[in-house]
Amino acid sequence: MQRYFTDYPIQKNVSFLVSGNNFHHLIIVMRSKVGDEAEFVAKNHKVFIGKILATADQQAEILPITELKNSAELPVEVTIACGISKGDKSEYIVQKSTELGACHFVFLPTAFSVAKWPAKKINRKIERLQKVAKSAAEQSHRNYVPTVTYVNSLQELKQLPAAFKIVAYEESAKNGEHTQLHHQIEQMQSNSTVLSLFGPEGGLAPNEVTQLQDAGFTSVGLGPRILRAETAPLYLLTAISVYKEMR
Structure with missing residues (x-):
């Protein structure tokens, strides 16, 4: 599943908007549609699976539905x-x-x-x-x-x-x-x-x-x-x- 970094303090079940390069890659390059899911990293480095609710005016509305607890960071x-x-x-x-x-x-x-x-x-x-x-x-x-x-x-x-x-x-x-x-x-x-x-x-x-x-x-x-x-x-x-x- 594709992952995207955002500048938002993402919260579960609170939708947010994706625009700019993330929108272009998610919708244009990956050809994602309403209902598709991707991973989004919040400003505080928490990771959520988000579902695309709607797209309009070069923006996609994302609903975070699940927080992922695993981390891929080195321990040092x-x-x-x-x-x-x-x-x-x-x-x-x-x-x-x-x-x-x-x-x-x-x-x-x-x-x-x-x-x-x-x-x-x-x-x-x-x-x-x-x-x-x-x-x-x-x-x-x-x-x-x-x-x-x-x-x-x-x-x-x-x-x-x-x-x-x-x-x-x-x-x-x-x-x-x-x-x-x-x-x-x-x-x-x-x-x-x-x-x-x-x-x-x-x-x-x-x-x-x-x-x-x-x-x-x-x-x-x-x-x-x-x-x-x-x-x-x-x-x-x-x-x-x-x-x-x-x-």
């Missing part, structure tokens, strides 16, 4: 921070990491970033990535749409609060380090906050990793293989899911 709140990569890799990271449970995304320039985001285009880039996150959250039946932001430097990133701060470093993997990630995940409790940083193509510079370690980040290896910039965040999220959701 993970922020994925990434050095800017080339092409559409940022969109891939946001889409797939949203499906795997990430809560926040932060993009930033790093020493080895080949791609650059001109200042006048940053807002447009973030808006596009936010739309990707919303679409992926609907597809994967999340209760939350992840946030997407941009910071100008590693210094700004270091100021972000989190109970666990980790940096994925390929040299750690090359040197056979394989215990720190396991140790970090084991210590995470429900609702723990995690800030994780991944480099762009070419990884992070050694002095950047040193700065992060001095700021309280733990350097971790992601297995014995060297991963692409867009693959590394998925490895971390999958590891957290296996440890915290499937054991």
